[in-house]
Amino acid sequence: MNPFMNKVVMLNGFFKVYGVYSKAEIALHDKRTDCWIIVKNRIFDVTSYVEEHPGGDAILTNAGSDSTEGFYGPQHPGGAFQLIEDYCIGELEK
Ligand code: HEM
Numbered sequence: 001m002n003p004f005m006n007k008v009v010m011l012n013g014f015f016k017v018y019g020v021y022s023k024a025e026i027a028l029h030d031k032r033t034d035c036w037i038i039v040k041n042r043i044f045d046v047t048s049y050v051e052e053h054p055g056g057d058a059i060l061t062n063a064g065s066d067s068t069e070g071f072y073g074p075q076h077p078g079g080a081f082q083l084i085e086d087y088c089i090g091e092l093e094k
Contacts, residue, residue: 019089022092023092029063030064030065033047034047036063037064037066037067038065
């Protein structure tokens with residue numbers, strides 16, 4: 001990935017690196033210990049949340065790939081939508 005596509009942004013009160021990532025790069029992060037997911041073309045590094053997830057390993061179903069359908073399932077009545085924002089690290093390359 002071109003590092004110059006990254007920029008530092010303020011997100012929920014924290015500074016973080018916000019990047020533009022290709023599907024190929026996201027696919028490298030497909031494990032419990034390194035888990036990125038795509039939800040509506042945005043990228044979330046949920047590695048630190050995997051062990052906390054109330055739905056257990058369901059969060060890993062599409063690790064490293066598009067998890068939009070799973071995330072928008074009926075098991076997430078609302079709280080999850082705010083929570084996921086803490087893990088946003090960027091967006092999918094257009
Ligand atoms: C990516 C695909 C995901 C799948 C397939 C999935 C699946 C599930 C399932 C099956 C449950 C139900 C647990 C139960 O009540 O027995 C659940 C609950 C929950 N999940 Fe996920 N999950 C995903 C991602 C996430 C993410 C990324 C977050 C937040 C960062 C999250 C937050 C929660 C929360 C907070 C609950 C408890 C119910 C609620 O209050 O909304 N999940 N999930």
